[in-house]
Amino acid sequence: MSGITRRSFLGRSGAGIAAAATVPALTVGPQRKADAQQREPVPQTRITLTVNGETRALTVEDRWTLVEVLRDHLRLTGTRVGCDRGECGACTVLLDGRNIYACSYLAVWADGKDVETVEGLARNGALDPLQEAFIEHDAPQCGFCTSGQLMSAKALLNERTNVTEAGVREALAGNICRCSNFLNYQAAVLAASRRA
């Protein structure tokens, strides 16, 4: 049997807690405050970009990603954030007509460029043919990946019409659907391409 009794254990633990409480509590707080005061201000840049056809000028911190600006500052929350590290495609938007991961692209890099998000697809109250096809093919399930799928499909149809099944698969390869509804998404894009 161990030589440690409940009484000795509590006695030692109490002494340890008391010792730990005396040292850092007196120094950590003021030190952190001093560090924060000395910290360099975060660099900021004034940028102008076109978002869904509208010119937007704003000051951004150089560390902000494009998806942060879209969602948190321009309130365009149709663009989703899944992994926030360039792996799932939920944040896909078009930059000068080509699909990019907005979570992995700094807002300052978008200065002077044209950004299109899912909010820009419908025009004058009419859905984009891709959106119509997504509905007809029951493509969205939970819907989390849908805006990213739409924007990658849009980039494909901006480049080509009458695409092949393999071409659609390749174009959507960077957009993960956790509901595994890939076949419906692919069928919808194929149908939309034939209508374009």
Ligand code: FES
């Ligand atoms: S949130 Fe950007 S790739 Fe996943």
Ligand code: FES
């Ligand atoms: S529809 Fe649910 S993640 Fe794709």
